[in-house]
Amino acid sequence: MEKKDYLDLLSAVLIKLFLVVALFCPISTTMAGNKHVPYYQEFLLVNAVIVVFMIFYIINTWRHKRWNKENKVFCIKYFIAIVAYLSFYLLMLNHIQWKWEGVNGMISFGFFLLLMCGNNREWIDKFHVVEFANRSIVISNLIGIVVYLMGYASVYWYNFKFQFLLPQANYLYEKRFNWIYYHKSQYAFMLLLSLAFIIVYRDKFINKISFGFSVAVLLICLIISHVNTAIVGAGILLVGFVFDIVIKNFSKINKKIKLIGIPSALIGIAVAGVAVFLKISKERSIATLGSRTVIWKNAIKMILNHPEGIGNKFAFKKINLPEFGDVYTNNGHNIFLNEMLRFSIPVGVCFIILFALIVIYSLEKKFSFFTLGIWGAVMMSVSMDYAVMVSGWTLMLFFFYMVFFLDIRKQENDALEKLPGECDETKINRKIDSKTGKHDENRFSKEAVPNGNR
Secondary structure: OOHHHHHHHHHHHHHHHHHHHHHHOOOEEEOOOOOOHHHOEEEEHHHHHHHHHHHHHHHHHHHHOOEOHHHHHHHHHHHHHHHHHHHHHHHOHHHHOOOHHHHHHHHHHHHHHHHHHEOOHHHHHHOOHHHHHHHHHHHHHHHHHHHHHOOOOEEEOEOOOOEEEOOOOOOOOOOOOOEOOOOHHHHHHHHHHHHHHHHHOHHHOOOHHHHHHHHHHHHHHHHHHOOHHHHHHHHHHHHHHHHHHHHHOHHHOOHHHHHHHHHHHHHHHHHHHHHHHHHHHHHOOOOOOOOHHHHHHHHHHHHHHOOOOOHHHOOOOOEEOHHHOOOEEOOOOOHHHHHHHHHOHHHHHHHHHHHHHHHHHHHHHOOOHHHHHHHHHHHHHHHHOOOOOHHHHHHHHHHHHHHHHOOOOOOOOOOEOOOOOOOOOEEEEEEEOOOOOOEEEEEEEEEEOOHHHO
16 A cells, blocks of 8 residues: 555544544533533544644645645635634634634634645545445434433533433423534534435445435434424425436426426425424414524624623623513524624624635535525524534534535546547547536547556
């Protein structure tokens, strides 16, 4: 095995270790004496693994010049946004009084930036990272279902302690399940990203049965998490996926299916949508999006009153909701509002820019109903709840990269392919038309390759 292969193997091993930690045992330490421990996590084992990965990844990519020139402009923009985020965070640190969010955020952003800078198809495919991720996702959630059936609501790994938690008794209309996350919305958000991941890489399953079983497991977990926005988001994601398949194969579809099957499917989608709407309306106020509009309005008021951020008073300094009487909430139920509320308006704006850059570039790279469906589901989740805290950023950005920016089935345009009847002494550099995806037979160059140098 060549040195390059050893470094690639090490990269794959570290990524797999990262997935094991993130999906099975997300161990972290928390601020001493703080009763709101999920909001104040310090050391994250998942990020410790990623730091080691990043060191070897930089060495490997630098030595073998495996830079992704296609993403160069995006990487420059993203790097500038990261620098701006860090600069404002440091400027506001006296008010924030919480350095760990900045540290862990830089690790997550840096990890994503490095992945975007490199060419990773070869080693990710060679060492079966996708297959490992698919199996890990399904096994983790199967264990979660068992934990749910045992009567528990979640499992915590704070401060290197393993702890089962029973459901809280104050939720009259639902039984929540959070699995290894603090809140059900965070679990549901990762389920959505996992669903998108296994659909994108469905060809990496052994057969259609194993793929269908995996999708079913994730959908069951979404149902028991009892997150209505995520359930709706999953529906949007799946509809987008089906639409793309129908459009791609429309000319091949039987006329009877076109006349009967497609309209029936559309009616079924409409009926399901109405059923979900009626179910949600019984539990939450549709007019206020489950009180979210009221929460957002009062969160914005607090942000404007504290543009420097409330720092480590977050969750202690609660948001008053006078519309409901003497009612308070501990966060803005929106990751972008919470970022501004906790760490200042400038830091929150930079976070929004970092997120928006990914969304825009992903739509440029892979514009489809499925891509729109994924982002629709993601934006619903992160806008309605504190669906991902810094402890989940690294896994979230890994999924973003794998789903939107890496396609291990795609062949490089400058790949060397031997044509039928081609002599062994000739190497042909063939160009692929970017619009049609077909080889242009009139554009090629030939150069002699000595037998001993092949």
